[in-house]
Structure formats: C-alpha cells, structure tokens
Amino acid sequence: MSLIVKPFAPSRLTLGLQALVSRLPSTHPQYLKLQKELKNKEAGDFGELYIMKELQKYQQLSDCHILHNVILPTVLPMQIDILIITPSGIIILEIKNIRGTVHFKKEPRQLIRITETGEVRAFTNPEIQLEQYILAMKDFLDAHDITMPIYGAIVFPFNNVDIYREGGELPILMGKELPMYIHKLIAQKLDIATDDLAHIILSQMRQMHPFPLCKFYKIEPSVLQRGVTCENCGQLRMQKLKATWFCQKCEHKCKEAHMSALRDFYMLVGDSMTNRECRDFLKIESPHVTKRVLQKLYLTSSGIGKHTKYNLSSLNGNR
Numbered sequence: 177m178s179l180i181v182k183p184f185a186p187s188r189l190t191l192g193l194q195a196l197v198s199r200l201p202s203t204h205p206q207y208l209k210l211q212k213e214l215k216n217k218e219a220g221d222f223g224e225l226y227i228m229k230e231l232q233k234y235q236q237l238s239d240c241h242i243l244h245n246v247i248l249p250t251v252l253p254m255q256i257d258i259l260i261i262t263p264s265g266i267i268i269l270e271i272k273n274i275r276g277t278v279h280f281k282k283e284p285r286q287l288i289r290i291t292e293t294g295e296v297r298a299f300t301n302p303e304i305q306l307e308q309y310i311l312a313m314k315d316f317l318d319a320h321d322i323t324m325p326i327y328g329a330i331v332f333p334f335n336n337v338d339i340y341r342e343g344g345e346l347p348i349l350m351g352k353e354l355p356m357y358i359h360k361l362i363a364q365k366l367d368i369a370t371d372d373l374a375h376i377i378l379s380q381m382r383q384m385h386p387f388p389l390c391k392f393y394k395i396e397p398s399v400l401q402r403g404v405t406c407e408n409c410g411q412l413r414m415q416k417l418k419a420t421w422f423c424q425k426c427e428h429k430c431k432e433a434h435m436s437a438l439r440d441f442y443m444l445v446g447d448s449m450t451n452r453e454c455r456d457f458l459k460i461e462s463p464h465v466t467k468r469v470l471q472k473l474y475l476t477s478s479g480i481g482k483h484t485k486y487n488l489s490s491l492n493g494n495r
Contacts, residue, residue, distance in 0.1 A: 195444055199400040227354070240370060245257065264325070264366045274332065277338045406426060416458070452482065473491070
C-alpha cells in the first residue's frame with residue numbers, strides 16, 4: 177500500500193458552496209449559477225477522490241508519498257490536485273472530471289467542452305495550469321536546494337469523455353492508463369530520499385481561504401435562509417429545546433445540530449458573531465439560551481456585554 181500523507185478532503189470552496197446553495201432562496205438571481213458551480217466542484221472532487229483511491233491500490237507506490245490538494249508558497253500560484261513523491265522524482269497530476277467532448281485548442285490555447293446537450297463552453301487549457309505548477313514546484317525545490325525530476329500529466333478519471341488535441345507536449349491520460357504511466361517513470365531508479373521532501377512540503381502547506389462567500393460572491397447576508405438544518409430530512413426546521421434540537425418536520429433529535437449552522441455562518445458571513453447574530457441565524461428567541469450555546473463551545477471572545485464577539489475559526493478545523 178502506498179503512503180497517503182495528505183488524504184483526500186472536499187475542497188473548502190465545495191463545502192462553502194454547499195452551505196450557500198442550501199441557504200440561498202431559489203429565486204435569488206445568482207442561485208442557478210452557484211448551483212451549477214457547485215455541481216462542477218463536486219464533480220471535480222469526485223474525480224480526485226476516485227484517483228486517490230486508485231493510487232492507494234498500486235503496490236508499485238509502496239515507497240512513495242501521495243498528497244491531495246497541495247498549495248505551497250511559490251512565485252507562481254499553485255494548487256496541485258494530486259502530488260506523488262517517488263524515489264524517481266515528483267509527479268504532478270491535474271485531474272479533470274469532464275463529460276462530453278473536449279478539444280485542446282492550440283491557438284489560442286483553450287479547452288473547449290461540448291456537452292451532450294450541445295452546450296459549448298471555453299476553459300483555461302489545463303496544460304497551461306500544469307506547466308505553471310511544474311515551474312512553481314521547481315522554484316520551491318530550488319529554494320530548498322533540492323534537485324529532482326518533475327513530471328506532470330492531465331488525467332481524465334472516467335471513460336465518459338471524447339478528447340481531441342491539437343499539438344501539446346504534456347501527457348493526457350485516462351484513469352486506467354495511470355498505472356502504466358507511473359510504472360515507466362519510477363522504473364528509472366534514482367533512489368531519491370522521499371521522507372525528507374514530504375516533511376518539507378507538509379511543513380510549508382497553505383490553505384485556500386475563500387471565506388466568507390457572501391463577500392466573495394457579493395451577496396447580501398440578509399437574504400440567507402435562517403435556521404438549523406436537520407441532518408435527517410435536510411430541512412431548516414430544527415427547534416432548540418432544553419437539552420437538544422428537535423425537527424418539527426421529521427421529529428429527529430440531535431444535541432449538536434447547531435454546529436453545522438455555525439460552520440455555515442463562518443463560511444458564508446464571517447469568522448465571528450455576536451449573541452444577537454447567533455440568535456438570528458439559529459432562530460433562538462432567548463439571549464440567555466444563546467449565550468449558553470456559545471459558551472459551551474469554549475470559543476475565544478472579545479468585547480464586553482452585548483458587543484461581545486465570539487470567534488468561530490476553531491469550528492472550521494481543517495475542512
């Protein structure tokens with residue numbers, strides 16, 4: 177089994193968009209656009225998860241390190257889908273889970289997608305992204321006095337796409353071709369020490385911070401639907417009782433139901449909230465009950481009395 181040193185996790189933007197779409201009224205002008213963006217993000221995450229699971233099966237990667245979603249401080253922007261550190265060099269994988277027909281255009285360099293319904297859309301050519309990541313990784317290695325080969329490939333996880341290409345040098349692979357591609361690269365025995373490099377990369381990792389999404393998408397927070405979502409039926413119908421939360425639709429009970437709502441507030445509105453903001457968002461009538469809810473979370477706070485602000489950053493964790 178290969179060593180997964182940074183396992184798959186849904187992107188922060190995906191989690192934020194899920195919260196935003198669930199709380200945005202379907203009549204909002206941006207609803208359909210954001211719903212489509214969320215669908216694309218979820219498809220991307222699904223493709224990356226699939227490849228991560230497949231890589232874990234490869235016996236040939238037993239002495240390699242695999243990292244998902246790698247962002248490093250480099251001169252050029254870098255957000256690598258999957259990074260493999262092998263004794264023969266670094267492999268950067270750019271995952272594209274796209275259905276339909278795609279054309280890799282040469283002049284100008286674009287990716288044109290035609291869906292099954294005939295919709296045509298232009299994207300940045302992933303070859304450009306991959307070239308940028310390879311240069312950024314070389315810059316990162318140079319800064320740490322490390323010299324090793326850097327390889328890159330564009331990977332389509334599933335056989336649900338027809339690909340047409342005009343020129344280009346970087347390999348484009350289907351998911352099933354990946355084992356042979358990796359096998360040929362690591363067959364070139366260079367015996368590079370991988371543990372030290374994995375440690376350096378992990379110590380330098382950064383996270384993408386798209387929050388709060390209301391500010392990012394220029395949406396007024398007041399339009400968001402308030403309340404606590406029931407994990408059982410998905411409705412914003414949870415009511416605060418003395419020791420738990422109770423769903424008025426399906427009668428499900430959960431003591432920690434408010435936690436997901438507070439994370440929604442963090443991702444959508446801001447990283448801190450007052451008692452009044454919490455009451456409004458969770459739909460709790462009593463300021464005293466709200467204060468107990470917040471105090472039980474042991475959040476850091478600032479300010480006095482009704483101006484007290486509770487910091488929600490600790491609730492987000494590494495999501």
